[in-house]
Amino acid sequence: MPQDTEHREQTGQRTRRARARRRAVGFLAADTTAWVGGFVAAVWTRFEFQLAPSQVGRAAAVGMAAAVMHVAVAALRRIHSGRHPLGSLQEVQGIAGTAIMTGAIVLLALLPSSDRPVPASTPLVGGALALLFMLGARFVYRHRRDLALRPDVRSSTPVLLFGMGDAGQGLLRALLSDPRGRYLPVGALDDDPDKRNLRIGGVRVLGGRHDVAESVRHTGAGTVIFSVANADAALIRQIREATLQAGAAFKVLPPVRDLVDHRITVTDVRDVQISDLLGRRQVVGDLPMSTSSLTGRRILVTGAGGSIGSELCRQVMKADPGELMMLDRDESALHSLQMSLSGRALLDGPELILADLRDDEGIRRIIRERRPEIIFHAAALKHLTLLQRNPGEAVKTNVWGTLSVLDACQDVAKFVNISTDKAADPISVLGYSKRITERLTAHAASRFPGTFLSVRFGNVLSSRGSVVTAFQRQIEDGKALTVTHPDVTRYLMTVQEAVHLVLQAAEIGRDGEALVLDMGEPVRIADLARQMADQASSTVPIVYTGLRPGEKLHEDLLGTGEIDTRPFHPLVSHVTVPALDPMEASGLDPYEEPAKVIEQLEFLCAQPVRSLVQDQRSAPLPR
Numbered sequence: 073m074p075q076d077t078e079h080r081e082q083t084g085q086r087t088r089r090a091r092a093r094r095r096a097v098g099f100l101a102a103d104t105t106a107w108v109g110g111f112v113a114a115v116w117t118r119f120e121f122q123l124a125p126s127q128v129g130r131a132a133a134v135g136m137a138a139a140v141m142h143v144a145v146a147a148l149r150r151i152h153s154g155r156h157p158l159g160s161l162q163e164v165q166g167i168a169g170t171a172i173m174t175g176a177i178v179l180l181a182l183l184p185s186s187d188r189p190v191p192a193s194t195p196l197v198g199g200a201l202a203l204l205f206m207l208g209a210r211f212v213y214r215h216r217r218d219l220a221l222r223p224d225v226r227s228s229t230p231v232l233l234f235g236m237g238d239a240g241q242g243l244l245r246a247l248l249s250d251p252r253g254r255y256l257p258v259g260a261l262d263d264d265p266d267k268r269n270l271r272i273g274g275v276r277v278l279g280g281r282h283d284v285a286e287s288v289r290h291t292g293a294g295t296v297i298f299s300v301a302n303a304d305a306a307l308i309r310q311i312r313e314a315t316l317q318a319g320a321a322f323k324v325l326p327p328v329r330d331l332v333d334h335r336i337t338v339t340d341v342r343d344v345q346i347s348d349l350l351g352r353r354q355v356v357g358d359l360p361m362s363t364s365s366l367t368g369r370r371i372l373v374t375g376a377g378g379s380i381g382s383e384l385c386r387q388v389m390k391a392d393p394g395e396l397m398m399l400d401r402d403e404s405a406l407h408s409l410q411m412s413l414s415g416r417a418l419l420d421g422p423e424l425i426l427a428d429l430r431d432d433e434g435i436r437r438i439i440r441e442r443r444p445e446i447i448f449h450a451a452a453l454k455h456l457t458l459l460q461r462n463p464g465e466a467v468k469t470n471v472w473g474t475l476s477v478l479d480a481c482q483d484v485a486k487f488v489n490i491s492t493d494k495a496a497d498p499i500s501v502l503g504y505s506k507r508i509t510e511r512l513t514a515h516a517a518s519r520f521p522g523t524f525l526s527v528r529f530g531n532v533l534s535s536r537g538s539v540v541t542a543f544q545r546q547i548e549d550g551k552a553l554t555v556t557h558p559d560v561t562r563y564l565m566t567v568q569e570a571v572h573l574v575l576q577a578a579e580i581g582r583d584g585e586a587l588v589l590d591m592g593e594p595v596r597i598a599d600l601a602r603q604m605a606d607q608a609s610s611t612v613p614i615v616y617t618g619l620r621p622g623e624k625l626h627e628d629l630l631g632t633g634e635i636d637t638r639p640f641h642p643l644v645s646h647v648t649v650p651a652l653d654p655m656e657a658s659g660l661d662p663y664e665e666p667a668k669v670i671e672q673l674e675f676l677c678a679q680p681v682r683s684l685v686q687d688q689r690s691a692p693l694p695r
Contacts, residue, residue: 102209103202104139107174110202111135114194130189134178135198142174167206175199218273222248228256232293232320234284234311235300236262236270236277243299243325243341248273255341258291281307284314295321297341309603312344346533346540346604365579366391369485372444373398374429374477375451377405379535380490382412383571384448389413397442399425400451429473439480446486448574449477452506455537456494459501460622463669464662470505471512471657471673478516479654481524488577489513489526491586493563496528496631500622504673510586511652511677517583518651525581526649528588530563530627532570539597543604552613553601560619561594561626573644580640588629588645652679 115131116123123131149170179195182188231247233240240260247257260272263280270277278287284296296315298308308324315322324344371388375381376398382405385398400406406424411417425442427434429451439447452470453459459466474489481487491510494503510526517524533540539562543553565573569589577587598614605612619625630636634647656679660672 099209099213100143103142103206104136106202106205106209107139107142107198108132108135110200110205111138111190111194111198113201114196114198115190117197118191118193131194131198134190134194135202138174138178138195138198138202141177142170145173145177146170164207164210167210168203171199171203171206218248223250223253223256228254229294230258230292231255231295231297232259232261232278232284232287232291233257233275233297233299234261234281235298235303235325236260236264236267236272237300239301239325240299241272243297244273244275248275255295255297258293259287261287281311281314284311285318288315288318288320293320295323297323297325298344299325301325308344344607346600346607364391366393366446366575368392368394369445370395370443371397371446371448372439372442373448373450374400375449375490376400377402377409378450379532379538379567380570380574381448381450382409383567384450384574385409386413387571387575388448396423397425397444398423399427399438401426401428429476430468432472432476435473435476436480439477439484444484446488446578447477447481447484448488448490448578449474450490452490452509454492454502456500456502456622457620459505460620460670461666463501463666463673464664466501466505467660467662467669467673470502471508471660474509475512475654475657478512478524481516481522482520484520484522486522486578487513487516487524488574488581489524490574491526491528493528493530493588493627493629494624495586496628496634498674498677499624501670501673502622504670504677507677508652508657508673510649512654512657514584514649515651515654523581523583525577525583526586527574527577527581528586528629529570529573530565530591530594530629533564533566535567539600540604543601547604547608547612550610552615553605554615554617555598555601556617556619556623557625558598558616559625560597560623562597563591563627563629564595564600565589565591576641576644580644582646584649584651585646586649588647590643590645591629594626652676 111134112128112131115127119127146166149166175195175198178199179192182190182192182195233244233247236244240262244257244260247253247255257273257275260275260277261279261281261283262268262277265280267277268279278290287293288296296311296318298311300307312322322344323341325341366388371393373381373385373388373396376385377400381398381400385396388396398406398409400409403419403426406426407417407419410419410421410424425438427438429435451473453466478487489509491506492502494500495507495510496503498504498507510528513524513526532538535541546553569591573587573589581587601614605614630645630647636645636647638645640646656676660669660676662669664672
């Protein structure tokens with residue numbers, strides 16, 4: 073089998089070389105014909121279309137000499153500056169320069185002679201004609217090649233592109249150069265009046281946003297691809313609605329922030345997502361990104377199998393860490409994570425750590441033996457209503473689990489605790505427990521030499537258990553969408569924004585702080601429900617169920633008394649977090665009645681900073 077493969081590769085290489093030789097010979101013949109024909113035509117017009125056979129012969133001979141000179145000059149130029157692909161703009165520029173030099177050399181050779189074989193004007197006129205013929209030959213070649221690269225009309229879907237900016241034109245070129253592509257552009261739309269009737273790659277701009285339906289009918293397009301990379305959600309919704317009413321499918325090109333690190337390709341085209349339709353300003357692209365401090369470092373991610381943890385692992389991997397350790401108690405989540413990172417999931421590598429935060433001794437031993445330099449702490453219980461009914465579980469996982477990790481971090485350079493906006497003026501068990509983790513992290517900052525800080529952000533779109541995921545499941549099951557209150561709002565982030573903030577915190581965060589991203593305006597959940605209901609194939613009702621215990625009508629990003637300071641970036645707030653003595657958290661009793669546990673959590677959140685002098689275990693270490 074390997075020999076057969078090698079034989080096929082060698083055969084393919086020989087075929088490609090033979091094809092290249094035939095192409096080169098063809099262009100050489102065309103160039104020679106261009107020079108000979110150009111010189112004969114120049115002399116013919118010079119003598120008003122009356123030439124003796126001897127004059128034709130002399131013109132052809134000089135033209136042949138010019139062709140030989142052209143080959144020599146081209147060879148010298150290629151040695152100096154290299155050659156360019158056939159039919160490319162760079163080759164056209166090179167041919168023009170070579171033709172000018174060749175014509176000048178022939179002219180200089182003719183001027184001193186009194187008995188010239190051709191008139192002195194022949195190199196000028198004949199050279200110009202020869203250049204025109206050569207460029208024409210290359211235009212025909214390029215046109216035929218471009219036609220051969222277009223998708224097959226019989227197997228591809230005719231599409232309209234809305235948006236002919238840089239992103240749209242890049243996508244158009246990608247679609248037109250994929251012979252096996254599933255999309256064939258048959259027209260374009262753009263609101264810029266200066267682009268009306270413009271042709272790009274043979275594809276005409278037919279109109280603007282109000283011409284979607286007419287253009288779909290006129291061209292027979294089965295799909296409209298929205299290719300405005302930085303459009304607002306209102307425009308996306310308008311074009312989507314017009315497209316669906318016209319009976320065509322609707323696709324989008326991702327925002328430009330997702331395309332900056334690679335050239336636009338056909339695979340970038342995707343279905344519209346709820347984040348495209350929300351209308352919220354996404355700020356992740358406005359934040360400077362640097363992961364140089366992660367390169368070569370030993371990094372541990374707790375809760376690695378979760379939505380935030382898994383995306384965090386993927387982003388950290390791009391920074392080329394010395395070692396990435398991924399810890400989770402869910403073996404299935406670790407299996408999925410390894411599959412997404414490496415395309416295989418044998419679960420046999422040391423990078424996967426199956427452990428539970430509630431195992432205090434086990435967590436201490438892992439950190440002591442694996443010696444991570446940077447820890448991203450994403451492990452937590454996060455479902456508000458469930459924790460409200462089972463506050464003891466929040467104590468054991470969120471509070472004591474975080475404390476177990478912190479107590480083992482004497483030698484850690486950086487510790488980033490992932491918190492939530494519900495920790496600002498908390499009224500729920502989830503908010504209380506995460507606020508306590510912020511305060512415990514601030515206490516560790518006063519004890520250990522490393523940098524210990526927290527990151528606070530809102531709800532993550534499409535994470536496991538998020539409102540978007542719940543709505544999608546209800547739509548799939550044919551059930552009504554349940555919203556707690558018509559006016560309830562939440563701060564929503566994409567998982568990429570959340571992870572971007574976490575990585576940013578590792579770069580600019582200071583000891584004991586909580587970093588908060590300016591997430592723009594909160595989103596009304598009722599509007600989100602209506603957007604998702606509009607996308608459904610059938611009518612989906614919306615039912616209001618009322619706020620549940622622990623839920624706020626509107627979330628806060630900053631708590632009472634927290635001062636919004638932004639010393640490093642205008643989109644990132646730094647707030648000081650008061651420390652909490654771990655002995656206070658250790659005194660919680662998770663087995664008490666739920667109401668009493670909630671009272672204890674609420675008390676610890678409001679507990680003032682106490683003197684730690686009396687507690688030997690928590691005495692500050694030298695910084």
